Amino acid sequence: MTTLVTGATGNTGRHVVAELAGRGERVRALTRNPAGAAGRFPDGVEVVAGTHTAPAELGPALDGVDRLHITVTAGLAEVGPELVRRAVDAGVRRITVLWGGFVGPVEQAVADSGVEWARLEAQEFMANTLTWADSIRSEGLVREPYDLPSAIIHEADIGAVAAAALLEDGHAGRGDAGRGDAGRGDAGRAVNLTGPESLTIRERLVRLSRAIGRDITFAPISHEAAIRRLTDTGVSREDAEFVIGWYADPGEAATTVDPTVEKILGRPARTFADWVAEHADRFR
DSSP states (O other), rough: OOEESSSSSTTTHHHHHHHHTTOOOOEEEEOTTTTTTTTTOOOOOOOEEOOOTTTTGOHHTTTTOOEEEOOOOOOOOTTTTHHHHHHHHHHHHEEEEEEEESSSSSHHHTSSSEEEEEEEEEOOGGGGGGGGHHHHHHHSSEEEEEEEEOOOOOOHHHHHHHHHHHHHHEEEBSHHHOOOTTTTSSSSTEEEOOOOOOOOOHHHHHHHHHHHTTOEEEEOOHHHHHHHHTTTOOOOHHHHHHHHHHHHHHOOOHHHHOOOHHHSSOOOOOOHHHHHHHGGGGHH
């Protein structure tokens, strides 16, 4: 079997690649810049040029592929259904999709694909903490509009769950889920993923402060200021409102610890302290 991983150099995609390669799977890593990806993947991984936002150009990348991992990213909503159709036509028989926070056109196309699939509904990534690195290093503070708890998940655990769903039976469902349902009622299709503890921003900062040996201050900002901060970086107003709206009301699925990661992997989910130990130098 060969698995194609889109977004292979991203926060989660690289972990999907590493997990699959570590389990002896033949992996094809899709990236816009194969030369820049040199040395970033385990030996034996086939690196191919391309992007999942241009599915019409992915014929060679899909050749001989049995399984596919999709990370929903900006710009994919319009062409994602075509990507799924081309993948199925090329012979892909199992798909995992890391959702974009809701069931959109790509997620629905996967659910309607007629092949085995699993939608990984990962809540907030621990890697989002890296957005604070600059202000922590320069000012010793973090500016955010809300301090609500979040059951943040280590991106390596997302990669491990994706690999399990791609390679093992029992984590993916089959068939046409139907419009508006998207398979949520069928075990092994929509999979909620969280870390092992739900932490507020202040609680995360305590752990970060301890790791870097420096106090970090939480500095609240307004809802509108948080939106403006995103739009100033080129994010659309609509997307910025969605993101900050999520932080204003993340919902029970994002704030409540779910044991699914441990059930699938047979080991405890990685903690935020684990993540901090791996990345502390980036905050010093």
